[in-house]
Amino acid sequence: MSAIRVDGERVATGVLAEVAARIEARLRAGLPRPHLAAVLVGHDPASETYVRLKRRDAERVGIATSDRRLPESATTSEVVDLVESLNRDPEVSGILVQQPLPPQVEVEAVVAAVDPAKDVDGFHPLNAGRLLLGQSGLVACTPAGIIRLLDEYRVPIAGRRAVVVGRSNVVGKPVALLLLRRDATVTVCHSKTTNLAEVCREADILVAAAGRLGLIRADWVKPGAAVIDVGVNRREDGRLGGDVDPAAAEVAGWLSPVPGGVGPLTRAMLMANTCRAEEARRPG
Numbered sequence: 529m530s531a532i533r534v535d536g537e538r539v540a541t542g543v544l545a546e547v548a549a550r551i552e553a554r555l556r557a558g559l560p561r562p563h564l565a566a567v568l569v570g571h572d573p574a575s576e577t578y579v580r581l582k583r584r585d586a587e588r589v590g591i592a593t594s595d596r597r598l599p600e601s602a603t604t605s606e607v608v609d610l611v612e613s614l615n616r617d618p619e620v621s622g623i624l625v626q627q628p629l630p631p632q633v634e635v636e637a638v639v640a641a642v643d644p645a646k647d648v649d650g651f652h653p654l655n656a657g658r659l660l661l662g663q664s665g666l667v668a669c670t671p672a673g674i675i676r677l678l679d680e681y682r683v684p685i686a687g688r689r690a691v692v693v694g695r696s697n698v699v700g701k702p703v704a705l706l707l708l709r710r711d712a713t714v715t716v717c718h719s720k721t722t723n724l725a726e727v728c729r730e731a732d733i734l735v736a737a738a739g740r741l742g743l744i745r746a747d748w749v750k751p752g753a754a755v756i757d758v759g760v761n762r763r764e765d766g767r768l769g770g771d772v773d774p775a776a777a778e779v780a781g782w783l784s785p786v787p788g789g790v791g792p793l794t795r796a797m798l799m800a801n802t803c804r805a806e807e808a809r810r811p812g
C-alpha cells in the first residue's frame with residue numbers, strides 16, 4: 529500500500545483563498561489593506577528568493593508589501609532602529625526580519641525588538657511564551673502549517689502518539705507544543721536521543737525536522753502513520769530532499785513530499801498571520 533501524498537501546494541492554495549476572501553471583505557468595509565514589511569540585511573541569495581516568493585503570495589491575496597534594506601555591514605542597533613520604526617509605522621501590519629542575519633547582528637535582540645502584535649513570524653519571546661501557556665498569539669508559520677496539513681487530511685491528533693525529531697525554536701519545539709495543545713502524547717527527539725529508531729516506530733504522527741537527508745528510514749515508520757517531512761536538504765545531484773527516506777511511502781498512511789509538502793504552507797501561514805495581525809489591530 530502506498531501512503532496518501534500530502535499535497536502542500538493544494539492546501540496552501542486553500543489557505544491563500546481564505547485569506548484573500550477575508551481581505552476582500554475588509555476592503556469592502558472600507559478598511560485598509562494589510563501591509564507586510566520585510567527587513568533584509570545584506571544580499572543573501574536564498575533570502576532574496578524567499579522574499580520574492582513571499583511578495584508573490586502577498587500580491588495574490590491582496591497584502592501590500594515593502595522591503596527595507598540595510599547593508600551587509602549593518603550593526604545590531606541599526607537593525608533594531610529599523611524594526612522600531614516599523615513598529616511605530618501605522619501602515620505596517622506585520623514585520624518579517626529575513627534570516628540569516630550577518631554574524632555581527634544579534635538575532636535575539638532583533639527578534640525581541642519586533643512589536644509582538646506585528647510579529648508575523650511568531651518568533652518573539654512573548655508569542656513563544658503564549659504558545660507554551662496555551663494562550664492565543666501569533667504562531668510560527670511552519671509549525672502552524674504542519675497542523676493545518678494534518679487537519680486538511682483529517683489525521684486524528686487527540687490521544688495519538690506524536691514524535692517530533694528536532695527541537696529548534698522555529699520548528700521542533702513549537703510544533704510539539706501545538707500537538708500537545710491538540711491532546712497528542714508528544715515525544716521530542718534531538719541529536720542526543722539514543723534510541724531514535726525505536727521512538728519513531730511508536731509514532732502515529734511523525735514530524736521530521738532535523739535537517740538530515742534521509743535520516744528517517746522506512747523501517748522506522750509505523751505502518752499507517754502520518755509522516756510530515758519538514759527537512760529541506762540538498763542532495764548530491766543538487767536536487768532537494770527531505771529528512772525521510774521516500775521508501776517510507778510504502779509503509780506510512782500519509783507522507784508529505786519535499787519539495788511540495790510543508791514549504792508552501794509556511795509561506796501561506798505567513799499571509800494568514802499578516803491578515804490576522806491586521807484584523808487584531810483594526811477589528812473593523
Ligand code: NAD
Nearest residue numbers: 670694695696699718719737738739758759760790791794
Ligand atoms: P535546526 O538545525 O535549528 O534544528 C535541527 C534539530 O534537529 C536540532 O534540534 C537537532 O538536535 C536535531 N537533529 C539534528 N540531527 C539529528 C539527528 N541525527 N537525530 C536526531 N535529531 C537531530 O533546524 P530547523 O531550523 O529546525 O530546521 C530543520 C529542517 O527543516 C531543516 O532542513 C530546514 O531547512 C527545514 N525547514 C523547512 C521549512 C519549510 O518551510 N519547509 C521551514 C523551516 C525549516
